Amino acid sequence: MARNICIVSAKGGVGKTVVTINLAAAMMLDRRPVVALDADLKMSGLGLQLGMFHFPVSLNDILNGRAGLLEAMYIHASGLRIIPASLGVREASAARLRKVLAHPALHDSTVLVDAPPGLEKNALAVLGACDEAIVLATPEIPAVADAMKTIMAAEKAGTKVLGLVLNRYRKGQLLPKEIESACGVPLLGVVREDREIAKSIFRRMPVVVLKPKARSSRDFRRIGAALSVPAGGAI
Ligand SMILES: Nc1ncnc2c1ncn2[C@@H]1O[C@H](COP(=O)(O)OP(=O)(O)OP(=O)(O)O)[C@@H](O)[C@H]1O
Ligand SMILES: [Mg+2]
Numbered sequence: 001m002a003r004n005i006c007i008v009s010a011k012g013g014v015g016k017t018v019v020t021i022n023l024a025a026a027m028m029l030d031r032r033p034v035v036a037l038d039a040d041l042k043m044s045g046l047g048l049q050l051g052m053f054h055f056p057v058s059l060n061d062i063l064n065g066r067a068g069l070l071e072a073m074y075i076h077a078s079g080l081r082i083i084p085a086s087l088g089v090r091e092a093s094a095a096r097l098r099k100v101l102a103h104p105a106l107h108d109s110t111v112l113v114d115a116p117p118g119l120e121k122n123a124l125a126v127l128g129a130c131d132e133a134i135v136l137a138t139p140e141i142p143a144v145a146d147a148m149k150t151i152m153a154a155e156k157a158g159t160k161v162l163g164l165v166l167n168r169y170r171k172g173q174l175l176p177k178e179i180e181s182a183c184g185v186p187l188l189g190v191v192r193e194d195r196e197i198a199k200s201i202f203r204r205m206p207v208v209v210l211k212p213k214a215r216s217s218r219d220f221r222r223i224g225a226a227l228s229v230p231a232g233g234a235i
Contacts, residue, residue: 004101004111005227006039006130006159011146012117014138015167017045018197020114022216025080025206026224033109035073037083037101039126040116041092044085050076051204052084059085060092062100069103078209081109094122097129110227119153128157134188135164139173147183163188165223189223191216 007020017040024036038046041060047053052074061067062083072083086092101111115126127133133154137147147164154161163186166176170193180187194216200207208217208224 002102002107002109002111004106004113004130004132005162006113006115006127006133006154007136007165008115008123008127008133008150008154009136009143009147010117010119010123010150010153011137011143014136014143015191016117016136017049017114018201019134019136019165019167019191019220020112021046021049021080022206022208022220023224023227024112025078025208026217026220027110027112027228028078028080029208029221030225030228032228035081035083035106035109035111036114037111038085038114039094039097039129040114041085041094041122042089043116044087046082046114047074047084047087049201049204050078050080050082050206052076052082053087055084055087058087059083059100061086063092063094063096065096069100069105073105077204078206080206094125094129097126101129119149124153124157127154127159130159132160132162134162135183135185136167137164137179137183138168139166139170139176139179141174144174144179144182147179151183151185161185166190168193188226189219191219191223 027034057067057071169190196214
């Protein structure tokens with residue numbers, strides 16, 4: 001059944017792209033039909049993190065009505081299906097994203113949408129185009145404060161907040177329970193700080209594929225398995 005989930009955080013650099021790629025890859029390994037879509041239209045990074053540098057057609061072209069959805073769908077060496085954003089500065093507005101997400105070719109798939117940072121016009125348009133959202137935070141007070149603002153923005157946009165994923169977790173920082181209670185939404189999972197992630201970006205492979213036993217891979221697999229439960233289920 002078609003499902004789209006935005007991976008979102010107002011704060012930049014907290015791991016939206018890493019989490020989108022690895023949750024999508026985790027679901028793929030669980031044999032779920034999944035597509036990772038880069039909605040960071042100005043500073044796209046999803047294709048780059050996977051070592052894909054040449055996209056004749058991108059999401060920007062679909063949004064501008066210059067191409068169809070299937071022309072902008074690529075298959076990474078891992079088997080992951082991705083829809084990248086333009087690597088250049090091709091202007092595009094996310095206003096038509098909801099229509100793209102409703103495309104019949106995606107009807108059997110979960111689409112994980114990598115959102116841009118911030119709460120500006122395009123970021124809010126991405127959030128508003130998605131049915132569901134996972135809000136990302138790291139265990140520092142500024143990131144948690146931004147996660148709280150993101151949750152409020154999602155609720156205002158009518159996007160269902162499934163909950164929070166805490167990324168880059170390590171000891172000596174805010175505790176998951178404290179963050180969950182500050183944000184007032186369920187904690188869906190914790191992804192631990194892991195040096196294997198930077199290495200996997202260097203190797204152009206999702207860490208869950210490259211190093212299945214790495215601690216972050218185990219965390220992503222756990223969250224991905226819970227996400228595979230259909231909407232209305234446990235997550
Ligand atoms: N769990 C983790 N452990 C270690 N490093 C991580 C982890 N998650 C992300 N990183 C590192 O953080 C960097 C930034 O991650 P990413 O690009 O996914 O952030 P982002 O939220 O998408 O950034 P932006 O807001 O600019 O789009 C990555 O290059 C990666 O090296
Ligand atoms: Mg990003």
